[in-house]
Amino acid sequence: xxxxxxxxxxxxxxxxxxxxxxxxxxxxxxxxxxxxxxxxxxxxxxxxxxxxxxxxxxxxxxxxxxxxxxxxxxxxxxxxxxxxxxxxxxxxxxxxxxxxxxxxxxxxx
Amino acid sequence: xxxxxxxxxxxxxxxxxxxxxxxxxxxxxxxxxxxxxxxxxxxxxxxxxxxxxxxxxxxxxxxxxxxxxxxxxxxxxxxxxxxxxxxxxxxxxxxxxxxxxxxxxxxxxxxxxx
Numbered sequence: 293x294x295x296x297x298x299x300x301x302x303x304x305x306x307x308x309x310x311x312x313x314x315x316x317x318x319x320x321x322x323x324x325x326x327x328x329x330x331x332x333x334x335x336x337x338x339x340x341x342x343x344x345x346x347x348x349x350x351x352x353x354x355x356x357x358x359x360x361x362x363x364x365x366x367x368x369x370x371x372x373x374x375x376x377x378x379x380x381x382x383x384x385x386x387x388x389x390x391x392x393x394x395x396x397x398x399x400x401x
Numbered sequence: 402x403x404x405x406x407x408x409x410x411x412x413x414x415x416x417x418x419x420x421x422x423x424x425x426x427x428x429x430x431x432x433x434x435x436x437x438x439x440x441x442x443x444x445x446x447x448x449x450x451x452x453x454x455x456x457x458x459x460x461x462x463x464x465x466x467x468x469x470x471x472x473x474x475x476x477x478x479x480x481x482x483x484x485x486x487x488x489x490x491x492x493x494x495x496x497x498x499x500x501x502x503x504x505x506x507x508x509x510x511x512x513x514x515x
Contacts, residue, residue: 324502335407335494335506336445380444384502387433393444 295319298381298392307401311368315381315392318362322383322390325357327366330378330394339379340366371399404428405497407507414485415515422480422510424495430475431497435504436468438491445494451478485514 298315305311313327324343328336340355342348348355354367364383368375376399381392404427414420424434433452437445449470451457457470467489469481478497482489490513496504 326503328506333492333509333511335405335496335509338403338503338505341503382504387498387502388450389435389502389504391445396442 293318296381296383296390296392299395300393301395302398303395304398304400305371307371307373307399309371309399311371311375311397311399313366313368313379313381313395313397315364315383316362317364317383317390319383319385319390320359320362321385324384324389325355325364326382326384326389327353327355328380328382328391329375330380332377336380368397371397373399373401375399403499403505405495405505405507407495407510409510410508411511411513413513413515416486417484419481419483420485420512422482422493422495422512424478424480424497424507426476426497426499426505429497429499429505431478431499432475433498434472434478435496435498436470436478436480437494437496439494439509440491448480482512485512487514490514 327340330336345359352369356365378394378396380394382389408423436448449457449459451472472478494509496506
């Protein structure tokens, strides 16, 4: 079993929809939780970085961490075609990150 | 802030030659740098972790003699693919971390070995 499991997708939504991206993990040692966005043929870009359980909001993006359930989510409100990309969750402890396999999102105009 | 550059962005080489890829953190000092490779439609595969001034730590299955990593300073790490073969063709991405948790990625280098 992988340490980090990410909903595989792909996901296709109409413009303006609310998108929910999810990951589960098995290692309770993970302390830091990140979401990255990767456009085709580009390096990943850090979107959100959280440490504790709860919600963190940044513009149209909300990251949610539930340590008790070992479950994290990224919500995108009012999705735009420019949000079309692959989203990677990542979790870290002791200086090492483990990445999910990514969910490819397409937002159709 | 937190910009990481990679050079070159793409390279085509003949089988048997060596290729060097540079990774630089432009506006912060990176205590740790990471090297990944990524195949099409797959996630990142960590190859090695390097700390400035010390030897890189390679992941299982990654040949250290083939993928030479040098972390010369707090802002520069290099990956040299020695005696490259077509199966080494991939997208190589570095990341730099100021804190050993959050990582900032470079734009990647696409290597094609003929």
